[in-house]
Amino acid sequence: MTATLKASRTKAAWVQEWAEVVAQTGDHDVYKLTLRAPEIARRAVAGQFVEVRPVAGRGSAAVDPLLRRPFSICEIRPDEGIITLIYRVVGRGTAVMASVTAGQELNVMGPLGHSFPDPATGRGMLVLVGGGLGIPPMVAAAARARAEAPDRCVTAILGARHVGFLAGAEELAATGVPAAIMTDDGSAGHQGFVTAPLKELLDAAGAGCEVWACGPEGMLMAVKELCRAAGAPCFVSVERHMACGFGACIGCTVPKSGEPGFWKACQDGPVFLAEEVELGG
């Protein structure tokens, strides 16, 4: 079973593309960026990410910030050549990106890393768990599951500190996948953590569930432990700090589980079978 699940993740050859900014909208310091990046949209699979040079424009001499920033792909529309990203302003790079307007161009590399597995080859109920800025990749995952495994039962559990940080929840609802909403302060959905409804599902269906999760590493550790106890296969997307995005800088290592050595989150992940990685290390 494990070998099949491992093998079904996708890793495509990446390209570098000048992407036209079609739209940028935002509030609560959370922005949605819609990009026309036809080649990346054609190749991308849910769970993969892009590296964006925050400074806009082909002729720009600006080099601050120098390094690209990684973002999960939220929506993939190959027919229109469109991808969307949802991101929160946390520092210099994202602040510069937030100032970019429609019609400008951003240099984007992708799709990078391994995707979530093929939803059509998995078994049982598929449970998508997204915490905070781990929600955006779950939108693409939900859309893929609906399109490619229409007969499979798919459900989502989304959580955030506050309603303002539930970015991507509307996009996920638009895929038709039902979602339970949890917030730390009760400002939307139910008050509490995503692990509460996940435990209920796992208590009821156990190994009959397959779980895909993305979010803060503490959340991933708790999800991994619940799945291990229930005997349910679990895939986690590990969003470690990274620079290059394709394995050269070795800035995003994650300890292997049960054996010495490290994975590179950018190249071997960001999606891993949870039992393969030592989270929190």
Ligand SMILES: Cc1cc2nc3c(=O)[nH]c(=O)nc-3n(C[C@H](O)[C@H](O)[C@H](O)COP(=O)(O)OP(=O)(O)OC[C@H]3O[C@@H](n4cnc5c(N)ncnc54)[C@H](O)[C@@H]3O)c2cc1C
């Ligand atoms: C594969 C991958 C996918 C990602 N997808 C998304 C996404 O969909 N939406 C989104 O908003 N963010 C996402 N991130 C995080 C995003 O890349 C960072 O927030 C961004 O690079 C910060 O750049 P900055 O220059 O604004 O901030 P910096 O000045 O670089 O950092 C500001 C603060 O954010 C912290 N920080 C930076 N990167 C991370 C990280 N990876 N994990 C935890 N803390 C970090 C820094 O320690 C610092 O405290 C993703 C990261 C990875 C590796």
